[in-house]
Amino acid sequence: METQEQITTKIVLDSWYSRIDSADKLFNGLTDDQLLQEIAPGKNRGVYLLGHLIAVHDKMLPLLDFGPQMYPQLNDPFLAKPDKSVAEILSVQELREYWNATNVKLTAHFNTLQAEEWFQKHTSVTTEEFINEPHRNRLNVILSRTNHLSYHLGQIALLKK
Amino acid sequence: METQEQITTKIVLDSWYSRIDSADKLFNGLTDDQLLQEIAPGKNRGVYLLGHLIAVHDKMLPLLDFGPQMYPQLNDPFLAKPDKSVAEILSVQELREYWNATNVKLTAHFNTLQAEEWFQKHTSVTTEEFINEPHRNRLNVILSRTNHLSYHLGQIALLKK
Numbered sequence: 001m002e003t004q005e006q007i008t009t010k011i012v013l014d015s016w017y018s019r020i021d022s023a024d025k026l027f028n029g030l031t032d033d034q035l036l037q038e039i040a041p042g043k044n045r046g047v048y049l050l051g052h053l054i055a056v057h058d059k060m061l062p063l064l065d066f067g068p069q070m071y072p073q074l075n076d077p078f079l080a081k082p083d084k085s086v087a088e089i090l091s092v093q094e095l096r097e098y099w100n101a102t103n104v105k106l107t108a109h110f111n112t113l114q115a116e117e118w119f120q121k122h123t124s125v126t127t128e129e130f131i132n133e134p135h136r137n138r139l140n141v142i143l144s145r146t147n148h149l150s151y152h153l154g155q156i157a158l159l160k161k
Numbered sequence: 162m163e164t165q166e167q168i169t170t171k172i173v174l175d176s177w178y179s180r181i182d183s184a185d186k187l188f189n190g191l192t193d194d195q196l197l198q199e200i201a202p203g204k205n206r207g208v209y210l211l212g213h214l215i216a217v218h219d220k221m222l223p224l225l226d227f228g229p230q231m232y233p234q235l236n237d238p239f240l241a242k243p244d245k246s247v248a249e250i251l252s253v254q255e256l257r258e259y260w261n262a263t264n265v266k267l268t269a270h271f272n273t274l275q276a277e278e279w280f281q282k283h284t285s286v287t288t289e290e291f292i293n294e295p296h297r298n299r300l301n302v303i304l305s306r307t308n309h310l311s312y313h314l315g316q317i318a319l320l321k322k
Contacts, residue, residue, distance in 0.1 A: 002295055008169045011301045015308060040201035040319045134163055140172045147176060147311040154312035158201045
């Protein structure tokens with residue numbers, strides 16, 4: 001018999017993993033050349049959104065108290081700055097590798113957590129705040145980042161022929 | 162002191178309402194003419210995605226055991242058929258009204274549920290299946306539809322100037 005905590009954690013993590021799986025299939029089905037195209041005229045390129053997703057997922061490591069970011073060098077070109085404002089960015093091939101490595105690392109950490117640890121606070125909320133805002137927990141971070149991923153997947157999917 | 166059930170329900174519903182709010186702002190910020198444009202060359206029009214989102218949300222009424230769909234006439238043009246395959250669809254103005262009415266109706270039903278009722282099964286799973294698959298509950302429907310909404314919001318946002 002599963003506890004309510006286990007059921008909830010499963011629902012939220014299943015949703016995360018299913019979108020990561022969709023993203024993997026989508027990226028693997030697009031060539032480097034396709035990823036270098038704009039998703040719509042004058043809008044972000046696929047490669048920018050890939051780098052952006054890596055940076056956002058990488059930042060989940062410190063936010064969930066799992067350790068430092070792996071690729072802080074992506075924050076400036078893919079979070080602080082808009083697309084096409086940086087002269088040289090990483091190659092699509094490197095970004096594909098970083099994407100996989102980031103998600104593998106997150107999964108390894110997720111697997112170490114017991115259900116109840118998902119209900120602990122994330123690192124950008126203080127212990128005092130958390131007393132009155134107990135919904136600001138790790139699970140909420142996953143929920144929010146899953147929706148962020150869905151948002152951009154809808155855009156990257158436009159690159160498909 | 163909130164229970165785990167209350168905290169979880171709040172997290173998932175907050176995420177839903179925040180995307181509905183984003184969608185309302187996005188639709189209200191686009192003119193009818195903008196919504197009649199394709200999100201990218203050769204892709205779905207904004208108006209099709211609006212109709213599609215209404216139909217998917219409307220179907221949540223029976224799925225969550227709240228009653229029948231309000232607008233079953235949208236299923237054919239916005240779920241069964243692709244965009245630009247139906248000669249005449251509803252006006253953007255009518256669809257804007259249906260969008261609001263659908264979400265108002267859902268909110269009214271959501272507000273009647275106690276936290277523990279969100280952990281009850283949805284209507285497309287049988288009582289027998291639910292014993293072994295207790296994650297197929299109402300909350301899971303909200304999670305899934307929130308991500309579906311995020312996916313299409315990322316696309317509709319491309320219509321902004």
